[in-house]
Amino acid sequence: MKKCVTPGEKIGVVEEYEVGPGAFVDGGSIYSSFWGRTLVDLEQRRVIVQPTKAIVLPRKGDRAVALVLSVSTSMAETKILFLNEQVPRSTFTAFLRASEVPTRNMYDVLKPGEIIKAVVKSSKIPVQLSWKNCSECGVLLSYCNECGEILEALGKKLRCPRCGKEFKKPISPNYGEIPVGEI
Numbered sequence: 001m002k003k004c005v006t007p008g009e010k011i012g013v014v015e016e017y018e019v020g021p022g023a024f025v026d027g028g029s030i031y032s033s034f035w036g037r038t039l040v041d042l043e044q045r046r047v048i049v050q051p052t053k054a055i056v057l058p059r060k061g062d063r064a065v066a067l068v069l070s071v072s073t074s075m076a077e078t079k080i081l082f083l084n085e086q087v088p089r090s091t092f093t094a095f096l097r098a099s100e101v102p103t104r105n106m107y108d109v110l111k112p113g114e115i116i117k118a119v120v121k122s123s124k125i126p127v128q129l130s131w132k133n134c135s136e137c138g139v140l141l142s143y144c145n146e147c148g149e150i151l152e153a154l155g156k157k158l159r160c161p162r163c164g165k166e167f168k169k170p171i172s173p174n175y176g177e178i179p180v181g182e183i
């Protein structure tokens with residue numbers, strides 16, 4: 001097995017392999033930390049990721065704009081679109097845990113396809129995001145569950161300009177302002 005992988009890509013499960021350098025475990029699955037190639041060390045039954053690109057890791061305190069890819073009760077998995085308003089040189093998957101929001105249930109706060117603003121809490125892979133002690137953090141762009149229209153911020157609520165449905169969410173004061181560049 002030799003395969004090109006991206007950061008955060010699932011490369012196996014813990015029942016199959018031990019985790020070697022360049023990989024990490026989350027919830028029983030093994031993920032790549034880097035852009036790289038997977039190698040399997042058959043003697044030790046472990047999977048290794050050899051990086052193919054120099055990695056510039058996000059640093060603690062960096063401001064991230066991220067697209068929500070998936071949501072579970074305890075966390076949201078995101079892809080970083082901008083770091084300090086620049087498109088990052090590498091693609092990073094980043095996790096926002098419910099304890100950093102704070103909420104008990106991430107489903108109450110986020111849904112896939114939303115864009116959020118957050119700060120980088122830890123520069124280790126996988127990158128962890130937080131909304132704690134951050135006045136700019138929150139939802140940066142959201143859409144209507146009913147009709148798909150982009151929502152407008154109206155005070156502390158979000159409102160659908162097409163069907164009038166309202167949503168209560170932690171909204172960034174910069175709601176609607178997406179940094180320049182292609183998403």
Ligand SMILES: [Zn+2]
Pocket residue numbers: 144145146147148149160161162163164165
């Ligand atoms: Zn609507």
